[in-house]
Amino acid sequence: MKFSTAALIASTALIATVGLASAQNPPGSLFPAAGGATTVDGDVGALPGDHYLCYIVDKKIAPLSVALKDQFGTFQARVIAITRLCNPVQKMYQGKTTEVRNPRLHYVCYRIDSNQTTRMVMVKNQFGTDRFPVKGPTELCLPSLKQIVPVNPNGGTTNPNGGTTNPTGAPH
Numbered sequence: 137m138k139f140s141t142a143a144l145i146a147s148t149a150l151i152a153t154v155g156l157a158s159a160q161n162p163p164g165s166l167f168p169a170a171g172g173a174t175t176v177d178g179d180v181g182a183l184p185g186d187h188y189l190c191y192i193v194d195k196k197i198a199p200l201s202v203a204l205k206d207q208f209g210t211f212q213a214r215v216i217a218i219t220r221l222c223n224p225v226q227k228m229y230q231g232k233t234t235e236v237r238n239p240r241l242h243y244v245c246y247r248i249d250s251n252q253t254t255r256m257v258m259v260k261n262q263f264g265t266d267r268f269p270v271k272g273p274t275e276l277c278l279p280s281l282k283q284i285v286p287v288n289p290n291g292g293t294t295n296p297n298g299g300t301t302n303p304t305g306a307p308h
Contacts, residue, residue: 188224189223191223202276216247216249219246222245224236244280246276256268
C-alpha cells in the first residue's frame with residue numbers, strides 16, 4: 137500500500153502524557169489548572185496509549201505557523217523540521233510485558249520554535265513518580281501512518297510515489 141506525503145499525516149495533535157489530579161483538576165480533565173499538586177493519582181496501567189520507540193530524523197521543511205493549546209496554555213509556534221519517527225513498541229520491564237494496542241498509529245515529530253516558559257510537573261509511569269521542570273516545547277508530534285520503503289540494491293530507496301533516490305537522498 138502506498139501513501140502520499142499528504143496522507144502520511146493523519147491528524148494534528150500533541151502527545152498528552154499525564155494530567156495532575158487535585159481539587160481543581162478532576163481526573164480525566166483535559167486541561168488541568170496549574171498549581172500545587174503533590175501527587176499524581178491513578179493507575180498507570182489503565183492508561184490507553186501505547187509505548188513508543190522514537191528514531192532520529194533530520195529533514196528540513198517549509199516553515200508552517202500553528203496555534204497550539206495544551207495544559208500549559210495557548211501559544212503560536214513555527215514548525216521548521218521533522219525530528220523523529222516514533223513507532224509503537226512492545227516493552228518488557230520487571231517481568232511485565234506491555235503489548236502494542238494500535239500497531240498502525242505512529243507519530244512524526246516536528247521541531248518548533250516558540251516562546252513558552254518553564255513549568256514544574258510531576259509524572260507517574262512504570263518507572264516511578266518524579267517531579268521536574270519542563271522548559272519550553274521543542275517538538276509537535278502528529279499521529280501518522282507509516283510505510284517502510286524498500287532499499288534498492290544500489291543503496292538508495294524506492295519513493296512510494298514513484299522514482300528512486302540514491303544513498304545521498306537526491307532523486308535519480
